[in-house]
Amino acid sequence: MNADVSEDRTRAAAKPLVGGGMTPAVGPILRIENLCVDYRPRGSLSPGKRAVDGLNLSVNQGEVFGFLGPNGAGKTTTMNVLLGFINATSGDAYLFGTTVREPIARQRIGYLPELTYYYKFLSAEELLRFYARIFKIRKTETERRIDQVLKLVELEHARKRQIKTYSKGMQQRVGLAQALINDPDLLILDEPTSGLDPIGRMKVREIIQRLKTEGKTVFFSSHELGEVETVCDRVAILDQGRLKLEGRVSDLAEKHQLSLEQLFLKVVGYSLPSATHLPP
Amino acid sequence: MTRDTAIRLDPPKPAGQSRVAQYALLLLLTVCFCLATDLTSWFQDWQGNRTESSNLMAVAMGDARRMFANHFFVKADAYFHSGFYPSIYDNQRSFKTPHIAEDSGAMRGKNTGDETSFLGPPRNWIDSFGREFFPSVHTHLNEGGADGEQKEAEVREILPWLKLSSQLDPKRVETYAATAYWLRRMGKPGEAEDFLREGLRENPGNPQLLLDLGRLFFDSRSDLIRARNVWEAALRNLQSATAEHKDQNKFVEEQLLAASAKLEEQANNPGKALGLLERLKAISPNPQAIEEWIEGIRQVMKPKPMPAP
Amino acid sequence: MNTTLAIAGIVIKELYRRKDFYVLFVLTALITVLMGSVTLFHDTHIVRYLKEMCLLLIWICSLVIAITTTARQLPMERESRTIFPLLAKPVTRTQVVLGKFLGCWLACAVTLVVFYLFFGIAAMSKEHHWPLTNYFQALTLHWIMLGIVVAMALLGSLVFSATSSNVTISFVAVTFILLLGRHLDKVAMQIPQPASGALQALFFTIPHLEFFDLRDLVIHDWPPVRWLVCLKAVAYAAAYAAFFLGAACLLFRRKAIN
Numbered sequence: 124m125n126a127d128v129s130e131d132r133t134r135a136a137a138k139p140l141v142g143g144g145m146t147p148a149v150g151p152i153l154r155i156e157n158l159c160v161d162y163r164p165r166g167s168l169s170p171g172k173r174a175v176d177g178l179n180l181s182v183n184q185g186e187v188f189g190f191l192g193p194n195g196a197g198k199t200t201t202m203n204v205l206l207g208f209i210n211a212t213s214g215d216a217y218l219f220g221t222t223v224r225e226p227i228a229r230q231r232i233g234y235l236p237e238l239t240y241y242y243k244f245l246s247a248e249e250l251l252r253f254y255a256r257i258f259k260i261r262k263t264e265t266e267r268r269i270d271q272v273l274k275l276v277e278l279e280h281a282r283k284r285q286i287k288t289y290s291k292g293m294q295q296r297v298g299l300a301q302a303l304i305n306d307p308d309l310l311i312l313d314e315p316t317s318g319l320d321p322i323g324r325m326k327v328r329e330i331i332q333r334l335k336t337e338g339k340t341v342f343f344s345s346h347e348l349g350e351v352e353t354v355c356d357r358v359a360i361l362d363q364g365r366l367k368l369e370g371r372v373s374d375l376a377e378k379h380q381l382s383l384e385q386l387f388l389k390v391v392g393y394s395l396p397s398a399t400h401l402p403p
Numbered sequence: 404m405t406r407d408t409a410i411r412l413d414p415p416k417p418a419g420q421s422r423v424a425q426y427a428l429l430l431l432l433t434v435c436f437c438l439a440t441d442l443t444s445w446f447q448d449w450q451g452n453r454t455e456s457s458n459l460m461a462v463a464m465g466d467a468r469r470m471f472a473n474h475f476f477v478k479a480d481a482y483f484h485s486g487f488y489p490s491i492y493d494n495q496r497s498f499k500t501p502h503i504a505e506d507s508g509a510m511r512g513k514n515t516g517d518e519t520s521f522l523g524p525p526r527n528w529i530d531s532f533g534r535e536f537f538p539s540v541h542t543h544l545n546e547g548g549a550d551g552e553q554k555e556a557e558v559r560e561i562l563p564w565l566k567l568s569s570q571l572d573p574k575r576v577e578t579y580a581a582t583a584y585w586l587r588r589m590g591k592p593g594e595a596e597d598f599l600r601e602g603l604r605e606n607p608g609n610p611q612l613l614l615d616l617g618r619l620f621f622d623s624r625s626d627l628i629r630a631r632n633v634w635e636a637a638l639r640n641l642q643s644a645t646a647e648h649k650d651q652n653k654f655v656e657e658q659l660l661a662a663s664a665k666l667e668e669q670a671n672n673p674g675k676a677l678g679l680l681e682r683l684k685a686i687s688p689n690p691q692a693i694e695e696w697i698e699g700i701r702q703v704m705k706p707k708p709m710p711a712p
Numbered sequence: 713m714n715t716t717l718a719i720a721g722i723v724i725k726e727l728y729r730r731k732d733f734y735v736l737f738v739l740t741a742l743i744t745v746l747m748g749s750v751t752l753f754h755d756t757h758i759v760r761y762l763k764e765m766c767l768l769l770i771w772i773c774s775l776v777i778a779i780t781t782t783a784r785q786l787p788m789e790r791e792s793r794t795i796f797p798l799l800a801k802p803v804t805r806t807q808v809v810l811g812k813f814l815g816c817w818l819a820c821a822v823t824l825v826v827f828y829l830f831f832g833i834a835a836m837s838k839e840h841h842w843p844l845t846n847y848f849q850a851l852t853l854h855w856i857m858l859g860i861v862v863a864m865a866l867l868g869s870l871v872f873s874a875t876s877s878n879v880t881i882s883f884v885a886v887t888f889i890l891l892l893g894r895h896l897d898k899v900a901m902q903i904p905q906p907a908s909g910a911l912q913a914l915f916f917t918i919p920h921l922e923f924f925d926l927r928d929l930v931i932h933d934w935p936p937v938r939w940l941v942c943l944k945a946v947a948y949a950a951a952y953a954a955f956f957l958g959a960a961c962l963l964f965r966r967k968a969i970n
Contacts, residue, residue, distance in 0.1 A: 206800045208969045226802045234800035240793040242722060244729045256718040257801045301797060311800075482760060485932035492895040526897055529920060533894055535941045536853075537928050549934040562752050563761040586753060594753040 150220060151181035152309050152340050153188075153205070157214035160200050160364075174200040176364040178214070182342055182357075184308075187335050189351040189372075190344040192361035193391050198344045199237075201361070202313055206234055218309065230258065233302035237314040239294045243287035247278055247297050250286065251304050258305040272300040275330065292323050299330065310334060312343035316350060328354055352383045362391045464571075472572030479503060479564035479581075485549040486538035494521045502543070503561060507584030509577040509611065511654040545588070558585050569598075573605035580615045592623035610655045613637035617662065627670050634663045657687055664696075673704050715803055716811040723815025724822065727781060733823060736773040740827065743769060744834050759838035760931050766834055767927045770827045771854070775886060777823050778858045782816040782865035783878045786964070795969055806961045813866055813957055820858040824851055845936045850926040853942065856949045857924035861886055863956035864919075870963040889921045919952040 158178040163171030175197040182188045192198050203209045205216055207223055221228040241250055248269060255265040273279045276296040281289065286297060295318065302310060315331075316324040324347070331341055331354050345351055351358060352372055359369040367390045368375070372383065379386050461468060480501035481488035489495045497518035505512035519541040525531035542548055544558045565582040568575065579602030586595035596619055602612045613633050621630035641656050660683035667676035677700055684693040727733060744766045752758055786809075789795040798808065828851045836842050861882070868878040893915075900911035923945050926937065 203969075206796075208796065208799060226804045228802075229800060230802045232800070234797060236793065236796045236800075238793055241797065242726070242794055243792075244726055245722070249725070253718055253722060254797075254801060257715050257798075257803055259714060298797070482932070485934065486928035490895060492898045526901075527916075529916070530894075530897065532941075532944070533920065533923055535937055536923050536926060536945075538932060538934055549932050553933070556757075559753075559755050559758050560760040562755070563758060566752055591753060591755075598753075 152184050152219055153180070153182035153342060154217040155180040155201070155205075155214070156216070158201065158204060158211055158216060159213040160197070160204060160209065161212045174364055175204070175211075178361075178364075178366055180359060180366065180369070182309075182340060184340055185335070185338050186356045187331060187341040187354055188343070189355035189358035190342060190361070191346075191348070191351065191358055191387060192344075195363075196361040196391075197364040198361055199313065200364075202311060202344065205311065231305070231308045233305060233307035233310045235298045235302040235310070235312045235315055237317055239298035241286050241294070241297060241301070244285060246283050246285055247273065247289075247300065248282045250297065251301060254301050254304050260305065268304055268306065272303045275303065276300045277326075291318055292320065295319060295323065299327070307339070309340045309342065312341065312345075314345055315343055316345065316347055324350065348384045348387060358383070360387060360390050367391070468571040469575075472568045472575055472578070475564045475568040475571065476504075476575070476578055476581075477501060479561040479568065482561045482564060483544050483558070484538075485542050485544065487541055489521045494523065497521060501581075503585065504577050504581045507581045508658060509580035509584065509615075511650070556589055559589060561585065569602070573602075576602065576606055576609050576611045578602075579606075580611050583615045583619065587619060587623055592619055595619055595623075608636070608640045610637040610641045610652065610659065613640070614655055614659050614662065621662070621666060627666055630666055631663070631670075634659055634666070638663070653686060657683060660686075668700060673700050676700055715807045716814055719798075719803075719808060719811025720815035720818055723781070723785065723812060724819050727777075727819040727822075732780065733777060736776060737826060737830075740766070740769040740773055741830060744830070748834060748838065757838055759835060762838065763831070763835050763931045764927070766831050767850075767930065770824075770831060771925075771927070773827065774820060774824060774854065774858060775861065775883070778816065778820050778861050779865050779879055779882045779886070781819060782812070782862045783869050783875050783882065785812045785816065785866070786869045787875045787878075790969070799969060805964045809866065809957065809961045809964050813862055813953075813960075816862045816866070817855075817859050820862065821855050824855050824858075843930075843933065843936075846926070846930050846933075849936050849942060850930045853924040853926055853945060856946055857921050859953045860919050860921065860949050860956070863953040863960070867956045867960040867963070870960055870967065886921065889918055890925065893918055893920050894922050919949075923948065 155178050158175050159173065160175040161171050161173050178197070178201060180201075190198055190201070200209070204211050205218065205223055207226070207229065210224070216223045218228040219231060223229075242253075245253070251269045251272065252265060255268060260268065269282075270279075273282050276299050278293060278296055278300065281293060286294065289297065295315075299315070302312070312331075315327050319327065328350060331343075334341055335354070355372055357369070357371050358375070360367045368386070375386060376383065379389075381389065464471065477488075480498070480503050483501075483503045489498055494516065496516035497514045498521070500510050500512045500514050502514075502518075504510040505514065522534070522539065525534065538549065540549075542551070544553065544560065545555045547553055548557050562582065562585070565578055565585075569578045569582070572578070579599055583595040583599045583602075586592070586598065596616065599612055599616045599619065603609065603616070606612060614637055617630040617633040617637070620626040620633065637659050638656070641652055641659070660679050664676045664679040664683065667673070667679060677697060680693055680697050680700070684690045684697070687693050744762065747765055748762050786795075789798070789808075795808075799805070828847060832842060832847055864885070865878065865882045868882055869875065872878040872881065896911055896915035896918075900908045900915065903911070928934070929937065
């Protein structure tokens with residue numbers, strides 16, 4: 124399987140990016156090198172659990188990259204390292220060429236967590252203004268951006284209401300709005316369609332497509348393989364902390380003659396019943 | 404499935420069982436009620452029962468209110484000193500008897516040592532620095548107060564604590580005596596009299612309170628007759644007083660005799676005055692001064708020689 | 713600094729949108745007005761007992777607001793998961809800690825201004841004079857003291873796992889220092905070693921919050937404290953607050969947020 128990873132990676136790097144025929148960036152926007160993360164219980168001498176094991180990954184500008192894996196594969200851990208929530212045991216990760224240990228690396232990213240909780244006593248407008256201030260966006264630009272993103276996520280009618288009065292779908296959309304407030308070049312989304320109804324999911328897909336046409340880079344994890352297949356340029360499949368497969372969606376489908384879901388199941392070692400036995 | 408079976412999930416209890424439970428509850432309630440009526444009469448007669456008192460604080464706090472009463476009396480003294488007061492960790496020799504009580508004659512003073520320096524020299528830089536932030540100079544409210552410029556009327560600031568102390572422990576006579584004294588000095592004899600009478604209602608015939616009432620009639624109203632009546636009543640009550648408060652009674656007796664002697668002297672009854680002073684001399688810790696007083700009166704009593712023609 | 717101020721602004725917004733402050737203020741005002749309506753011995757100018765009760769209530773309320781507001785900041789961010797979108801921005805953990813401290817401290821300032829204004833009006837209604845310098849000093853030093861308390865509670869929120877433990881321990885510690893801090897060395901002199909040595913060490917280690925308690929001076933109309941002494945007290949408070957904040961920043965930087 125490692126041979127598949129390197130072969131697919133080489134083929135993917137050779138092809139031009141989808142999305143307006145933009146030329147590839149000088150270097151990858153997101154780069155992970157030999158990343159290892161261990162969780163050791165406090166006070167224990169035992170080695171603990173290795174959540175990520177020697178991960179090497181890169182994402183180029185303008186790509187929509189799907190980060191897949193079963194539960195406990197190490198996706199969230201990897202994202203936590205990228206966002207600086209936890210430190211890597213060894214290896215490193217870079218955003219725009221800057222190590223993720225530096226807060227400035229996060230100046231040009233937007234992050235949508237899986238569980239969207241924001242300050243309930245603030246309104247959507249106040250929340251966005253707060254985050255804009257952290258990004259040091261000028262006041263006039265802030266107001267323009269707030270109007271823009273609230274219109275995008277269709278929350279204009281509720282902009283002055285406190286977030287505690289919002290439904291789950293509205294909170295998810297506020298999350299998307301705060302991820303976009305600084306017009307990020309890289310968007311990191313953790314299960315963006317989790318908990319959304321079909322209309323909500325469609326809207327999120329539309330937003331991702333729109334960002335893609337604008338030349339933004341999107342890095343997201345999801346269990347909705349159908350959506351991933353639709354929007355992603357490249358995918359990586361993680362299992363038990365190790366990278367199992369990586370490459371362009373179209374190339375993988377062509378090579379393995381399987382849908383993404385079937386390929387996913389095969390990669391993680393889930394053997395299907397004999398009636399659905401798949402060709403190697 | 405019918406509606407009845409859909410709703411009923413538990414099997415129905417037999418009707419007899421629930422009726423027995425209801426009767427048992429009713430019986431239990433009746434027994435409790437009977438016990439309560441029986442125990443209440445016993446509780447009313449019980450020594451130390453607080454429900455007999457109409458005083459809310461007595462009911463709520465019990466005997467602890469006396470502790471609080473003493474605390475607030477001392478707090479009044481702390482106010483008298485504009486906050487400059489020893490804590491329980493400091494040298495309290497010069498504050499054993501609250502100054503408001505000692506100055507008013509309500510209690511015999513037992514203070515020793517220097518009242519200006521109970522803190523002592525600073526022990527370290529923290530102690531030295533800390534003294535900048537709390538009162539650290541000895542002052543009295545009736546002698547200028549904190550900045551040396553306050554009027555004597557500022558003594559009124561001690562009154563709320565004395566009032567509270569009297570309400571918590573109405574049997575504490577010193578509270579009424581001290582308060583009345585300071586009210587008189589503030590030019591409020593009416594309020595002082597009302598307060599003393601309130602004290603006398605709680606402590607009927609108390610010699611200390613009668614002494615202070617007599618002082619009020621004598622000093623503030625110049626009513627010698629009423630003052631004499633009150634002080635004579637106080638002296639009679641002292642004779643029949645128990646030995647429980649012997650020391651305090653002796654102190655009160657000294658003051659009564661001295662005040663009565665002064666009254667009789669002013670009323671031109673030197674004979675009566677001398678009789679009182681002789682009694683005073685027998686119990687006074689300073690008989691020499693009493694003797695001088697007696698001599699003074701005798702000198703006045705001597706017939707003056709007729710002038711030469 | 714902009715980021716720190718932005719985080720502080722959120723804390724202040726939270727305070728005035730919660731009910732705690734309003735409830736405490738109304739309670740204080742009600743009790744003060746009730747006590748002020750009492751006339752003793754037909755004298756309407758007795759005021760010091762009122763000042764004492766009002767200041768005592770102000771101190772209790774300010775400590776409640778300071779400690780409860782601060783103690784829940786970081787734990788609440790973690791429990792409600794709002795820490796993740798915050799730290800995903802170009803924000804350092806030090807900025808988060810400093811922002812929370814500044815927010816809680818400034819919130820205390822707003823609280824104190826309102827309370828002391830009410831106190832001034834209540835006292836002036838009976839005293840008919842307004843010693844502005846004394847009140848200003850009392851308010852300022854009280855606020856400075858709350859800076860130490862806030863920093864201490866912030867450190868406590870990172871040391872203790874439960875917010876309730878932090879609140880309880882902070883209250884006990886502050887009350888202990890205010891009531892007994894000044895007397896520890898006297899007690900130490902009266903007890904044998906090694907307890908005496910331990911108590912002396914404690915006496916020199918704890919932040920002496922009683923330096924900032926000017927209530928007795930305000931109640932009894934003492935002259936104001938010398939300004940140089942006030943400055944020294946401010947420097948003393950800054951040192952302790954910096955120590956607690958530094959420890960909090962170090963702890964927070966090492967804490968795993970996941």
